[in-house]
Amino acid sequence: MFFRILRYLSPKEWRMTALTFLLIAAQVGLELKMPEYMAAITALVQTPGGEMGEIWRSGGMMLLCAFGTMLCTMAAGYLSAKIAAGFSMRIRDAVFCSIQSFSFEELDRFSVPSLITRSTNDVTQIQSLLAMGLQMAVKSPMMAIWAIVKISAKQWQWTLSAGVCVAIMVGLDIVMFLLVEPKFRIMQQLTDNLNRVLREHLTGLRVVRAYNAEAYQAAKFEEANDDLTRTSLYTGRVMALMNPGMMLVMNAMELAIYWIGAYLIRAALPELRVGLFADMVVFSSYALQIVMSFDMLVMIFIFAPRAIVSARRILEVAETSPRIQDGPGETPGQRGTLEFRHVSFRYPGAGSDVLTDVSFSVKKGQTVAVIGSTGAGKTSLVNLIPRFYDATGGQVLVDGTDVRSYRLRELRRRIGFVPQKALLFSGTVRSNVASGDAGTEEEVREALRIAQAAEFVDALEKGPDASVSQGGANFSGGQRQRLSIARALYRRPELLIFDDSFSALDYRTDRLLRDELKRATAGTTCLIVAQRIGTILNADQIIVLDRGRIEAMGTHRELLESSKVYRQIAESQLSEEELRHV
Numbered sequence: 242m243f244f245r246i247l248r249y250l251s252p253k254e255w256r257m258t259a260l261t262f263l264l265i266a267a268q269v270g271l272e273l274k275m276p277e278y279m280a281a282i283t284a285l286v287q288t289p290g291g292e293m294g295e296i297w298r299s300g301g302m303m304l305l306c307a308f309g310t311m312l313c314t315m316a317a318g319y320l321s322a323k324i325a326a327g328f329s330m331r332i333r334d335a336v337f338c339s340i341q342s343f344s345f346e347e348l349d350r351f352s353v354p355s356l357i358t359r360s361t362n363d364v365t366q367i368q369s370l371l372a373m374g375l376q377m378a379v380k381s382p383m384m385a386i387w388a389i390v391k392i393s394a395k396q397w398q399w400t401l402s403a404g405v406c407v408a409i410m411v412g413l414d415i416v417m418f419l420l421v422e423p424k425f426r427i428m429q430q431l432t433d434n435l436n437r438v439l440r441e442h443l444t445g446l447r448v449v450r451a452y453n454a455e456a457y458q459a460a461k462f463e464e465a466n467d468d469l470t471r472t473s474l475y476t477g478r479v480m481a482l483m484n485p486g487m488m489l490v491m492n493a494m495e496l497a498i499y500w501i502g503a504y505l506i507r508a509a510l511p512e513l514r515v516g517l518f519a520d521m522v523v524f525s526s527y528a529l530q531i532v533m534s535f536d537m538l539v540m541i542f543i544f545a546p547r548a549i550v551s552a553r554r555i556l557e558v559a560e561t562s563p564r565i566q567d568g569p570g571e572t573p574g575q576r577g578t579l580e581f582r583h584v585s586f587r588y589p590g591a592g593s594d595v596l597t598d599v600s601f602s603v604k605k606g607q608t609v610a611v612i613g614s615t616g617a618g619k620t621s622l623v624n625l626i627p628r629f630y631d632a633t634g635g636q637v638l639v640d641g642t643d644v645r646s647y648r649l650r651e652l653r654r655r656i657g658f659v660p661q662k663a664l665l666f667s668g669t670v671r672s673n674v675a676s677g678d679a680g681t682e683e684e685v686r687e688a689l690r691i692a693q694a695a696e697f698v699d700a701l702e703k704g705p706d707a708s709v710s711q712g713g714a715n716f717s718g719g720q721r722q723r724l725s726i727a728r729a730l731y732r733r734p735e736l737l738i739f740d741d742s743f744s745a746l747d748y749r750t751d752r753l754l755r756d757e758l759k760r761a762t763a764g765t766t767c768l769i770v771a772q773r774i775g776t777i778l779n780a781d782q783i784i785v786l787d788r789g790r791i792e793a794m795g796t797h798r799e800l801l802e803s804s805k806v807y808r809q810i811a812e813s814q815l816s817e818e819e820l821r822h823v
């Protein structure tokens with residue numbers, strides 16, 4: 242899994258990786274050279290009549306080696322940090338692009354908090370493993386093998402003591418691995434959970450305050466937080482034991498080597514003693530290096546599980562191909578028409594259909610209204626037109642062509658969609674209306690005027706350049722609705738869809754807006770979802786939706802006669818007189 246994610250390394254980063262490996266090899270070589278000079282110096286000091294110049298020379302070489310090691314280490318560290326940073330940037334990009342292409346089905350499946358953790362925290366896990374592991378993974382085996390070769394021919398007693406220490410070390414590491422590895426797996430899920438609780442709390446803050454639910458929310462947060470803290474504390478404590486453990490083993494080994502050395506030297510012939518002493522010094526430094534490199538190696542095994550879990554979570558997102566894909570890109574024969582042919586729809590994983598056998602058609606320039614009680618399936622119906630979801634049965638046709646035959650961009654370009662919940666983005670009024678286009682002053686103003694937003698926008702100090710905060714929090718509900726209507730109008734689409742977009746407007750503004758819409762968008766096909774009869778009285782065709790089925794269809798007057806459901810809705814909203822008048 243972890244190796245599959247390495248695909249995201251660019252060719253340049255692969256070259257840099259190769260260079261890093263070379264630098265590390267050089268570093269290891271130089272580092273292992275040092276004990277030899279140390280041996281030489283030890284021998285010189287012990288030899289009577291040794292030249293001071295000789296000592297200087299060996300010492301100088303040793304210093305050079307140390308300096309070289311430092312340079313190599315720095316360069317390798319710099320390169321691997323650079324590789325890791327570039328790599329994680331590319332993964333974040335890939336995850337973001339993948340999420341962009343997700344249909345609502347995938348978004349529902351992954352959930353937003355998890356997608357956020359995956360594109361931030363999980364990427365960081367991999368980045369840190371790469372920054373650290375890249376060096377360790379190469380350096381430690383190289384160093385261990387090299388050092389073992391160098392000391393293999395020395396006294397067996399020393400080799401035995403070093404071997405025992407390495408075995409203890411690895412044993413310790415394995416125990417630790419077994420203890421923390423399962424916890425790391427859970428940790429990412431707990432992070433998701435914490436994210437979810439926090440997000441829910443922050444988006445629902447008004448409700449929380451209004452209902453004095455702070456304590457309840459705090460308890461929920463504390464639980465999620467405690468879970469995560471307990472797990473990280475546990476792994477932290479286990480890891481904290483590791484360092485002193487390692488020091489103990491290394492010191493014990495040092496002691497053992499010198500102890501054994503003392504006996505060996507005493508037993509040796511006087512003329513061999515100096516050589517033996519030098520051997521001992523060299524051996525102990527190599528042995529230390531071996532133990533350290535084993536430790537590093539195991540460290541990687543300890544950190545890897547977390548990164549592997551993260552890699553899997555990232556790849557899951559990056560490699561999910563959305564259910565809703567571009568069609569072959571047919572060019573439609575008509576303009577401005579909409580048709581539903583025996584459409585039925587069921588949400589993924591739901592037990593029953595929310596729409597059953599819905600058929601109707603709209604001609605160019607007509608206005609069609611959909612009315613029905615809450616939960617009747619109105620939003621579900623309009624969601625099928627821009628392919629937020631795909632119909633599970635039947636066909637939806639825009640301009641006489643099945644929506645699944647369009648390229649998504651092409652399809653959505655034809656549609657001005659005003660969602661039920663008006664959504665604004667942080668930026669300015671202009672950037673919201675033009676949704677990222679440059680947008681000439683004229684076009685923006687015209688859209689604002691039709692949407693009855695000109696009045697309050699002009700009253701703002703900076704007019705269309707007034708800033709909008711995240712989610713449009715600095716505008717009222719009705720203002721937000723009008724701005725999101727302006728956004729749809731600005732694009733001059735062939736088909737305008739309003740999903741209950743007039744609900745937050747007062748009656749007068751509702752009227753003005755509809756009149757203006759009618760005048761300005763003559764020839765544009767409109768689909769209006771509404772709860773208020775007043776909003777749709779004049780529609781060419783009204784569809785009464787009841788529990789996902791079309792109960793009746795016709796004009797206001799026809800429906801008053803033919804549909805009981807419609808008459809009930811009308812009677813509950815209009816006075817006797819109004820009912821007779823229209």
Ligand code: ATP
Binds near residue numbers: 591595613614616618
């Ligand atoms: P309202 O007038 O309140 O906006 P509506 O007519 O727009 O209601 P829909 O939003 O289409 O109603 O919902 C119809 C049914 O589909 C509801 O019973 C709801 O539980 C279900 N539903 C809506 N969205 C989803 C979803 N994402 N996943 C599963 N079921 C859903």
Ligand code: MG
Binds near residue numbers: 740
């Ligand atoms: Mg709805």
